[in-house]
Amino acid sequence: MEKGVASSxxxxxxxxxxxNDNKAGMEGLDRDRINKIIMESSKGSRFxxxxxxxxxxxxxxxxxxxxxxxxxxxxxxxxxxxxxEQMVVELERSRDLSHLIVHVDMDAFYAAVExxxxxxxxxxxxxxxxxxxxxxxxxxxRKFGVRAAMPGFIAKKLCPNLIIVPTNFAKYRAVxxxxxxxxxxxxxxxxxxxLDEAYLDFTEHLERRQSWPESSRTHCFRTSSTTxxxxxxxxxxxxxxSDLSPVLFEDSPSxxxxxxxxxxxxxxxxxxxxxxxxxxxxxREMRFRIEQxxxxxxxxxxxxxxxxxxxxxxxNKPNGQYRLPSTREAVMDFIQRLPVRKVSGIGKVSExxxxxxGVGSCSHLGQQMALLSMLFSETAWHHxxxxxxxxxxxxxxxxxxxxxxSTERTFKELSRVExxxxxxxxxCEDLAGDMKKEGLKGxxxxxxxxxxxxxxxxxxLTLSYxxxxxxxxxxxxxxLLKTEIDNELPLPLRLRLxxxxxxxxxxxxxxxxxxxxxxxxLQQGKADSSQGMHQKLEKEHxxxxxxxxxxxxxxxxxxxxxxxxxxTWGRGLETGEEPKQSFFQRAQAKRLRLQExxxxxxxxxxxxxASVTTFIGTDAEEGVGSSTKAHNSPCTAADLQEKDxxxxxxxxxxxxxxxVSESLTCPVCFGQVETTDLNVFNKHIDQCLxxxxxxxxxxxxxxxxxELDHKELCQLTQDSDDLTVFNRxxxxxxxxxxLHELRGHTSSPINPPSAINSKAIDRARLLSTQASKGKTKxxxxxxxxPSKKAKGLGPHTIDKFFR
DNA sequence: ATACATACC
DNA sequence: TACTGGTATGTAT
Numbered sequence: 001m002e003k004g005v006a007s008s009x010x011x012x013x014x015x016x017x018x019x020n021d022n023k024a025g026m027e028g029l030d031r032d033r034i035n036k037i038i039m040e041s042s043k044g045s046r047f048x049x050x051x052x053x054x055x056x057x058x059x060x061x062x063x064x065x066x067x068x069x070x071x072x073x074x075x076x077x078x079x080x081x082x083x084x085e086q087m088v089v090e091l092e093r094s095r096d097l098s099h100l101i102v103h104v105d106m107d108a109f110y111a112a113v114e115x116x117x118x119x120x121x122x123x124x125x126x127x128x129x130x131x132x133x134x135x136x137x138x139x140x141x142r143k144f145g146v147r148a149a150m151p152g153f154i155a156k157k158l159c160p161n162l163i164i165v166p167t168n169f170a171k172y173r174a175v176x177x178x179x180x181x182x183x184x185x186x187x188x189x190x191x192x193x194x195l196d197e198a199y200l201d202f203t204e205h206l207e208r209r210q211s212w213p214e215s216s217r218t219h220c221f222r223t224s225s226t227t228x229x230x231x232x233x234x235x236x237x238x239x240x241x242s243d244l245s246p247v248l249f250e251d252s253p254s255x256x257x258x259x260x261x262x263x264x265x266x267x268x269x270x271x272x273x274x275x276x277x278x279x280x281x282x283x284r285e286m287r288f289r290i291e292q293x294x295x296x297x298x299x300x301x302x303x304x305x306x307x308x309x310x311x312x313x314x315x316n317k318p319n320g321q322y323r324l325p326s327t328r329e330a331v332m333d334f335i336q337r338l339p340v341r342k343v344s345g346i347g348k349v350s351e352x353x354x355x356x357x358g359v360g361s362c363s364h365l366g367q368q369m370a371l372l373s374m375l376f377s378e379t380a381w382h383h384x385x386x387x388x389x390x391x392x393x394x395x396x397x398x399x400x401x402x403x404x405x406s407t408e409r410t411f412k413e414l415s416r417v418e419x420x421x422x423x424x425x426x427x428c429e430d431l432a433g434d435m436k437k438e439g440l441k442g443x444x445x446x447x448x449x450x451x452x453x454x455x456x457x458x459x460x461l462t463l464s465y466x467x468x469x470x471x472x473x474x475x476x477x478x479x480l481l482k483t484e485i486d487n488e489l490p491l492p493l494r495l496r497l498x499x500x501x502x503x504x505x506x507x508x509x510x511x512x513x514x515x516x517x518x519x520x521x522l523q524q525g526k527a528d529s530s531q532g533m534h535q536k537l538e539k540e541h542x543x544x545x546x547x548x549x550x551x552x553x554x555x556x557x558x559x560x561x562x563x564x565x566x567x568t569w570g571r572g573l574e575t576g577e578e579p580k581q582s583f584f585q586r587a588q589a590k591r592l593r594l595q596e597x598x599x600x601x602x603x604x605x606x607x608x609x610a611s612v613t614t615f616i617g618t619d620a621e622e623g624v625g626s627s628t629k630a631h632n633s634p635c636t637a638a639d640l641q642e643k644d645x646x647x648x649x650x651x652x653x654x655x656x657x658x659x660v661s662e663s664l665t666c667p668v669c670f671g672q673v674e675t676t677d678l679n680v681f682n683k684h685i686d687q688c689l690x691x692x693x694x695x696x697x698x699x700x701x702x703x704x705x706x707e708l709d710h711k712e713l714c715q716l717t718q719d720s721d722d723l724t725v726f727n728r729x730x731x732x733x734x735x736x737x738x739l740h741e742l743r744g745h746t747s748s749p750i751n752p753p754s755a756i757n758s759k760a761i762d763r764a765r766l767l768s769t770q771a772s773k774g775k776t777k778x779x780x781x782x783x784x785x786p787s788k789k790a791k792g793l794g795p796h797t798i799d800k801f802f803r
Numbered sequence: 804a805t806a807c808a809t810a811c812c
Numbered sequence: 813t814a815c816t817g818g819t820a821t822g823t824a825t
Contacts, residue, residue, distance in 0.1 A: 047814075151815045151816090154814090402820095409816095410815090497817095
């Protein structure tokens with residue numbers, strides 16, 4: 001039976017489950033004993049069975065790959081080799097050693113924070129998380145094999161004295177902000193990867209640093225207090241000049257000089273320390289300041305690109321740093337011995353596949369490139385090639401726009417339909433709340449399900465318009481859920497996790513003026529006098545898009561750089577970060593201020609991002625495995641079923657994709673439609689559109705009394721002395737595509753009113769075309785050639801070469 | 804576009 | 813008492 005792929009590593013058991021001693025703090029421990037315990041704790045569980053299954057899938061992939069490999073001819077290989085070599089030449093040409101990239105990483109972050117705040121823990125093995133899952137562990141615990149992403153109950157078996165402290169994200173976030181303030185002093189554009197980690201480009205700082213007087217490179221030891229520190233923030237507010245002026249933390253003499261950095265160098269009892277002008281010194285200074293400010297230590301890697309810097313920061317892990325000189329020799333030499341698994345982007349599976357091909361280190365990578373280029377996808381082998389040459393991103397860029405937002409929850413088995421629906425609703429509520437915070441709308445709703453056997457499934461639905469409200473999201477999600485439930489009948493879905501995600505955001509680019517205008521237009525309450533209405537229309541007329549008239553939350557204004565400073569979990573040691581809110585704005589705002597030449601001492605809440613500072617809230621809602629209890633949501637299955645007999649997704653949603661007050665303004669007849677039911681509203685619009693010119697007169701609008709005369713309104717509009725107002729009206733009547741959007745793609749063709757000049761029609765057409773083609777995806781600018789993207793080795797690519 | 808897998812923190 | 817949550821990306825269909 002099964003054999004073959006056992007490969008070099010071939011332990012009998014799951015490589016998926018075995019201890020990952022890849023990282024710092026794990027050297028020289030009893031691997032076998034630990035693995036035995038891990039296995040014994042897991043064997044027979046549903047989780048284990050699923051892991052087994054997945055491992056076999058991977059093995060099959062590998063076997064397939066080996067088959068492909070066996071069929072490769074010498075000739076093909078030679079050809080591939082030539083191609084690779086050509087590529088190498090190009091990549092070499094693009095090699096850029098001129099940047100000093102730094103990767104900073106706090107040591108056992110969460111654990112360190114908890115220990116700082118509870119010194120009792122100092123000498124004990126401890127971890128942060130819960131019995132179900134750990135985010136990180138301290139170095140003491142690591143000696144027992146306790147590590148991040150390990151369930152607490154197994155950790156307890158490995159280390160019975162282990163103390164497990166619950167996570168407190170609010171605290172980590174606060175500390176994170178503190179260190180980010182320091183980061184910003186060295187690179188205002190730094191890129192945070194999580195609460196405790198960031199990439200910085202030190203190049204510019206170093207140039208400036210050369211001319212700095214010693215006083216600017218002098219930093220004091222703190223006295224002792226742990227909890228202060230919020231006071232001297234202002235230092236970093238100063239631009240240029242005093243920018244990094246010696247942060248004389250406390251002028252009071254230190255009565256108890258807290259232990260100086262363990263970095264041997266001249267850090268003894270003095271009240272301050274002078275740092276040199278080299279990168280090493282600058283980075284050491286940064287780490288020093290971090291420690292002084294937070295009592296926590298960080299490690300750093302210095303290298304010509306991010307890929308290597310990342311590896312380097314791990315090299316002297318607790319409280320250390322490592323610099324790789326910016327020469328090709330140093331880089332190549334460093335790379336040679338590097339195990340592929342150390343490279344960010346190469347995980348368990350990729351490692352295993354590479355190992356199966358005899359590739360364990362990056363030197364092998366280089367030697368086998370021709371082969372790899374035939375067995376892996378283009379993106380995958382390109383990435384591998386770059387890795388093998390020691391290439392990586394050489395310029396740090398700020399956070400890009402987010403691409404999705406999701407919420408998921410794990411719980412004890414949930415099999416009852418009503419509970420499943422109400423849970424779904426809850427998730428949608430959460431998600432809608434998050435979407436609102438960032439003013440986002442997305443077109444694709446994805447439902448994620450994991451059954452009690454850990455099998456994961458996702459079902460998606462893409463709408464023709466962006467959604468963001470609970471009702472809209474839930475309309476789609478419950479539909480997806482219902483389908484899955486029905487599919488499984490008569491058996492119930494036995495769920496252990498459910499999640500809802502929104503993606504395919506409608507970007508600000510996509511929101512064409514016309515659409516925006518309509519949206520804002522639709523939102524005007526009937527309070528608007530027609531006078532005011534005209535003014536508004538005037539203001540936002542087509543070309544001029546005064547966003548002023550658009551309700552703030554309809555624009556994805558603060559869309560960037562928010563949230564998503566991921567959590568740290570998993571492969572790394574410390575890991576885990578907080579999902580929900582964006583706590584990053586303040587730092588961001590500050591960074592922006594820093595960059596502004598004319599640092600006018602404005603007050604806080606100004607300019608772009610600053611205003612977002614308001615939210616937050618949340619006290620860690622219990623990360624892991626919390627919600628095992630029943631949900632008292634008011635939403636019952638019966639509710640759900642009854643609520644809308646109409647096709648659920650299109651029902652109760654609309655193009656303007658948001659909850660509207662109580663009355664909507666018809667874009668055709670300008671009448672107020674007093675309803676929140678968008679179906680009703682849509683119907684009204686349909687009527688206006690199809691019958692407008694023929695049967696003028698009275699439209700009984702929806703459920704309430706409101707009646708309006710279309711002709712009258714048109715007249716009113718025409719009477720306006722502003723022609724654009726009239727044009728606008730015509731446009732609205734004509735713009736089929738936009739209205740189509742608005743109605744959620746159920747519209748029927750429009751009969752354009754007869755008496756309309758053709759120019760107007762053309763213009764309307766043009767506009768609608770523009771509106772719909774705004775979908776240009778802007779991929780990354782092809783700037784720095786070795787981009788950090790393109791990770792992951794697709795296995796199946798194998799097929800593509802031979803078939 | 805959808806589904807699934809891999810990866811990172 | 814039993815193995816997370818959030819995001820991005822790649823691959824296949």
